Amino acid sequence: MHCAALLLVQLLLLTSRTLADDVGFDYDSTNLAAWEHDYGHYPYRTFESSDLTPPAVAHKIDLPACHDGLLTFLTPRGTAVNESRGMVILDDQGELVWMQKTEGQPYNLDVQTYQGAPHLTYWLGDDTVGGHGEGDYYMLNSSYDLVAKISALDELHADLHTLSITPNDTAIISIYQPYEKEKGGQLQYIWDCLFQEIDIATNSLIFQWRASDHHDTSESYHDPRYKEEGASNQTHWDWYHLNSVEKDDLGNYLISARYTHSISYVDGQTGDLIWTLGGKRNMFTSDDHAFDFSSQHFAQFHSIDEFPSLIASFGASQAGITTRLISLFDNRNDDTWDSGLASRGLLLAISYPTHPDPNGEINKNDYRARIVHEYLHPNELIADSQGSLQAVPAVDDNQDPNILVGWGARSVWSSYTASSKLLCDTRFGTEAAILNGSVQSYHVMKYPWVGLPSEPISTVYNSDRDSLFVSWNGATEVVSYALQHNDNSGDYSADWIYISITQKAGFETEVVIGDCVTRFVRVIALDAADNVLGISESIELPFTSVSSFSLVALTPLH
Ligand SMILES: *[C@@H]1O[C@H](CO)[C@@H](O)[C@H](O)[C@H]1NC(C)=O
Ligand SMILES: *[C@@H]1O[C@H](CO)[C@@H](O)[C@H](O)[C@H]1NC(C)=O
């Protein structure tokens, strides 16, 4: 009886504390009516043991396949997010795993391999430069400690769009630079785009590529928006807008540019364009307009082996012709381009001559592209900026990856089977925020990740509930918290007595203290095999006897 009465009081206390946009203690992520009407545009969570305010999520579609044990990585931004912006990792229920608030706006939280181990990477800096950013990339190890800062060389600034770490432990970063380019006897003032490949350990340049050396400004679909744009060194014209670069195992680069609506394959030795897909300089033929993407993001190569279900449909390989898959997020809209079509994810198959003759005729029939699958949102979302597509490797090698689409300016992510069946549809902003873009994330990604934070376990004593609220920001392996007490001493090495074990529940776990516990308490974080992962600081309870404790706890009833 005593315990039941206490629990009732506790529930009343916690729910009455709920703030306007705080979803509260008993939040149900499948209650879409509450999501739309009970909170502000950016419903968030609060905790007793932490001042973090991560996004809450609402599950509109949530099939069992969505619960794959992978974690979700995002960087919420937008006018409704401001105070709680930061880097966020959520579990497959949408519960917080790790969050770090930041002064500036972070972008592109990813897991990438460096020196053989998974690391977190992200961009931080000034993102108000006009569609790109001037900042730096940072790398954290699995204890969330900073192990590298990656900056552009030659007094340039790392842009927010892309950091790709290669198997050689080099970093490829996008860069925007105000630049003067002569054209027809006149100077054009442009935001030129570069990428640098940098050896992380020695901070030395491996390769640099400049867009205006290889693409003509007439390839742009993003005309100067007013008379002076690009005409003087006061206003530079954003004509190209590089937004993804990756290096393949042949040592060449695949790049995507938003404003030329094109994806180019760049020779890793000479920087020359090997081919261009899409845009005014498209070299490919297609029966289904596979090159008809626009304002796109995140171009990535895949080998056909990555999609076992597709292998049969490709038949025998043709001598001298390479066939590969390319995935991308096809915005089809931007600040000046309005196709009238909804954004989509795309999986394309392309083939091209393996060793094109640099001086020979181009045979258009050797360059072919087709759409393998497209991934549309049921609400026909239009993302006029940002957005991502990730092929999330299947656990089983014989299965296709799932496709995760982050809808950029729209606060939604969704997952599909490779063959376009919608599996999950998750929101981190309400319908109003989705429509007006007040909650966004440049990309949304999923990775496996193991974190063992160097920061301590956080415990707070709540006298109303006679509980410890416990959280450990970023600890992925904790399964339970054991409670210990000691009558005489709070020292680390005192003889602590085990009292109880509480299963970890979401980011924050309430560990009920219970009767006959006196003076000092602490919790031990345990993994699935009951190994000790961490020990909290001890807390001295504000009472000394069982009877006074009961009075304190029951006072709110009167
Ligand atoms: C968030 O930013 C908007 C616009 O800049 C501002 O009006 C609002 O007061 C900010 N909210 C908070 C909680 O700071
Ligand atoms: C992470 O880096 C910090 C600082 O260099 C180091 O003390 C810690 O041992 C590293 N953790 C791991 C798991 O490598």
Ligand SMILES: *[C@@H]1O[C@H](CO)[C@@H](O)[C@H](O)[C@H]1NC(C)=O
């Ligand atoms: C722009 O051009 C003017 C005149 O040529 C020059 O005085 C000025 O320093 C330039 N500004 C920048 C930012 O390059």
Ligand SMILES: *[C@@H]1O[C@H](CO)[C@@H](O)[C@H](O)[C@H]1NC(C)=O
């Ligand atoms: C890694 O370095 C080797 C040797 O320099 C080079 O041949 C290879 O192309 C590089 N691979 C990547 C992915 O950069």
Ligand SMILES: *[C@@H]1O[C@H](CO)[C@@H](O)[C@H](O)[C@H]1NC(C)=O
């Ligand atoms: C988004 O819409 C809501 C509700 O109409 C409004 O309060 C908010 O200011 C809007 N935000 C932006 C960025 O337009």
